[in-house]
Amino acid sequence: MAGIRREKGNQSSMRGSRIAAAIGIGVLVGCIFAFLFPSGFFTSNSDAQNRPLSKSNIQVDSSSCESTEKINLLKADLMRLSDKNAELKKQVRELNEKVRLTEQGKDNAREQVQVLSEPQKAGPFGTVKSLRTNPTVAPDESVNPRLAKILAEVAVKKEIIVALANSNVKTMLEVWFTSIKKVGIPNFLVVALDDAILDFCKENSVPVYQRDRDEAIDSVGKTGGNHAVSALKFRILREFLQLGYSVLLSDVDIVYLQNPFDHLYRDSDVESMSDGHNNMTAYGYNDVFDEPAMGWARYAHTMRIWVYNSGFFYIRPTIPSIELLDRIADRLAHENAWDQAVFNEELFFPSHPGYVGLHAAKRTMDMYLFMNSKVLFKAVRKDGNLKKLKPVIVHVNYHPDKLPRMKAVFEFYVNGKQDALDSFPDGSEWQ
Numbered sequence: 090m091a092g093i094r095r096e097k098g099n100q101s102s103m104r105g106s107r108i109a110a111a112i113g114i115g116v117l118v119g120c121i122f123a124f125l126f127p128s129g130f131f132t133s134n135s136d137a138q139n140r141p142l143s144k145s146n147i148q149v150d151s152s153s154c155e156s157t158e159k160i161n162l163l164k165a166d167l168m169r170l171s172d173k174n175a176e177l178k179k180q181v182r183e184l185n186e187k188v189r190l191t192e193q194g195k196d197n198a199r200e201q202v203q204v205l206s207e208p209q210k211a212g213p214f215g216t217v218k219s220l221r222t223n224p225t226v227a228p229d230e231s232v233n234p235r236l237a238k239i240l241a242e243v244a245v246k247k248e249i250i251v252a253l254a255n256s257n258v259k260t261m262l263e264v265w266f267t268s269i270k271k272v273g274i275p276n277f278l279v280v281a282l283d284d285a286i287l288d289f290c291k292e293n294s295v296p297v298y299q300r301d302r303d304e305a306i307d308s309v310g311k312t313g314g315n316h317a318v319s320a321l322k323f324r325i326l327r328e329f330l331q332l333g334y335s336v337l338l339s340d341v342d343i344v345y346l347q348n349p350f351d352h353l354y355r356d357s358d359v360e361s362m363s364d365g366h367n368n369m370t371a372y373g374y375n376d377v378f379d380e381p382a383m384g385w386a387r388y389a390h391t392m393r394i395w396v397y398n399s400g401f402f403y404i405r406p407t408i409p410s411i412e413l414l415d416r417i418a419d420r421l422a423h424e425n426a427w428d429q430a431v432f433n434e435e436l437f438f439p440s441h442p443g444y445v446g447l448h449a450a451k452r453t454m455d456m457y458l459f460m461n462s463k464v465l466f467k468a469v470r471k472d473g474n475l476k477k478l479k480p481v482i483v484h485v486n487y488h489p490d491k492l493p494r495m496k497a498v499f500e501f502y503v504n505g506k507q508d509a510l511d512s513f514p515d516g517s518e519w520q
Contacts, residue, residue: 221356221357221450222355222356222357222450223358223405223407223408223409223410223449223450224407225333225405225406225407226330226331226333226406226407226408226411227333228331228332228333228406229331229332229333230332232328232331232332233328233331233332236298236328236329236332237332239278239296239298240278240329240332240334243275243276243277243278243296244276244334245275245276245350246350247333247334247335248276248334248335248336248337248350249276249277249278249329249334249335249336249337250269250274250276250277250278250336250337250339250349251277251278251279251280251322251326251329251336251337251338251339252265252277252278252279252280252338252339252340252341253279253280253282253319253321253322253325254279254280254281254282254286254341255281255282255283255285255286256283256285256286258341258342259285259286259289260492261341261342261491261492261495262279262286262289262341263293264344264492264495264496264499265339265341265342265343265344265345265495266279266290266293266295267499268344268345268346268499268503269345271345271503272345272346272347272348273348274345274348274349274350276350277295277296278296278297278298279295279296279297279298280297280298280299280300280325281297281298281299282299282321284299287299300325319340319399319400319428319429320421320428322338323414323417323418323421323428323432324414324418326338326404326414327411327414327415327418329406330404330405330406330407330410330411330414331406331411332406333406334406335355335403335404335405335406336403336404337349337350337353337401337402337403338400338401338402338403338404339400339401340400340401340484340486342400342484342485342486342491342495343400343401343482343483343484343485343495344482344483344485344495344498344499344502345481345482346479346480346481346482346483346502346503347479347480347481347482348481349403349459349481349482352455352458352459352481353403354452355403355405356450356452357405357449357450357451357452358404358405358407358409358410358413358449358450358451359397359402359403359404359405359410359413359436359449359450359451359452360402360403360404360451360452360453360454361397361398361399361401361402361403361451361452361453361454362397362398362401362402362453362454362456362459362460362461362482362484363394363395363396363397363398363453363454363456363459363461364395364396364397364398364461364463364486364487365394365395365456366395366456366461366463366464366467366468367456367468368456370393370394370395371394371395371453371456372394372453372456373392373393373394374392374393374394375390375391375392375393376390376391376392376393377389377390377391378390378391394437394453396429396430396433397429397432397433397436397451397453398429398461398484398486399428399429399432399433400429400484400486401459401482401484407449409447409448409449409450410449412447412449413435413436413447413449416435416447417431417432417435420435435447436449436451457469457475457478457480458480458481458482459480459481459482459484460480460482460483460484461483461484461486461487462483462484462485462486462487462488462494463487465480465483465498465510466487466488466494466510466513466514466515466516467515467516470510470511479502480502483498483502485498487516487517488513488516488517489517490513490517493513494513497509497510497512497513498510
């Protein structure tokens with residue numbers, strides 16, 4: 090019995106030791122797994138996302154966020170700069186268009202003239218306006234540096250009155266510049282065609298310029314009559330335009346009563362006074378030609394306008410203007426022709442087979458502001474209302490007794506002598 094109890098006791102002791110060992114091993118394995126997998130085997134994605142991050146992860150993610158913000162800021166800056174650049178380009182285009190209209194002085198001209206860089210669709214009926222003003226040429230001072238220096242001192246807003254004179258017109262020249270000074274016009278210049286006029290202008294504090302010696306011009310300039318001298322101006326004016334100046338070309342048989350630059354439109358290549366004496370002749374009219382032999386078709390309609398006066402016109406420094414001067418100078422060098430006739434033919438004759446016309450814009454000046462002597466002596470002085478008007482200039486172009494009529498015009502309009510014009514006939518007693 091005692092042996093049986095001892096075996097049972099040994100078996101119970103061994104079973105307890107095994108259980109204790111198993112528990113110990115379990116605890117040990119549990120500790121190992123607890124150390125290796127602190128969050129357990131079945132951690133969810135959300136748990137993994139919510140668990141604390143290491144310091145290195147925080148730095149990487151923070152750096153990534155900062156980079157994204159910088160990129161977004163840079164993109165925003167780039168968009169702003171692109172928009173600003175587009176706006177600046179638009180402004181440059183607009184300014185380039187406006188530069189062509191610089192110094193124009195007339196709001197209606199500015200509104201009408203739009204130099205377009207791209208083809209445009211036509212607007213609604215009645216709103217379409219064609220291009221009226223040609224762009225000016227780039228100034229080239231190398232053409233005549235000495236003249237460029239004089240013009241820089243005398244011209245106002247790149248505009249100047251220019252007259253050619255030799256000793257034959259000295260007395261008229263004095264009335265001419267006296268009236269200009271009386272009005273207070275600073276931007277005028279005499280092109281002296283001989284030394285006597287050069288000295289005369291200097292003595293009277295009149296801005297003067299004498300060209301370099303040129304026998305072809307000097308021989309005519311020194312001894313030529315009114316028409317011969319007038320023909321020279323087309324060659325001489327070219328340099329003024331090449332230098333970028335607009336010129337108000339003036340004969341010396343003109344009395345100035347207001348500043349003409351306050352009354353120009355500047356929307357054409359050439360603005361000229363007219364030899365016309367009423368609205369029809371000055372601005373154009375439909376003239377019906379009657380040929381009875383044609384029966385039913387006896388009446389033919391024609392367009393008529395009296396000529397522009399080549400002794401007083403405003404010309405802008407454009408390519409068509411320079412081409413006009415070149416055409417006239419070339420024809421006068423090879424033809425025995427009157428410069429005023431050639432001036433008008435080149436301005437008005439259209440292109441036709443065998444001839445390419447000049448593509449120049451032109452405007453007729455107001456005949457009561459820029460008045461010829463036929464208008465004054467035939468109409469204005471006899472009309473009480475018209476007599477009250479004050480012209481800008483009076484050009485004594487219709488009458489050969491120029492000097493006394495110029496003095497009478499000055500007395501009437503400047504000194505207020507009401508009967509100063511009365512003694513003169515409407516026309517000329519000369520045949």
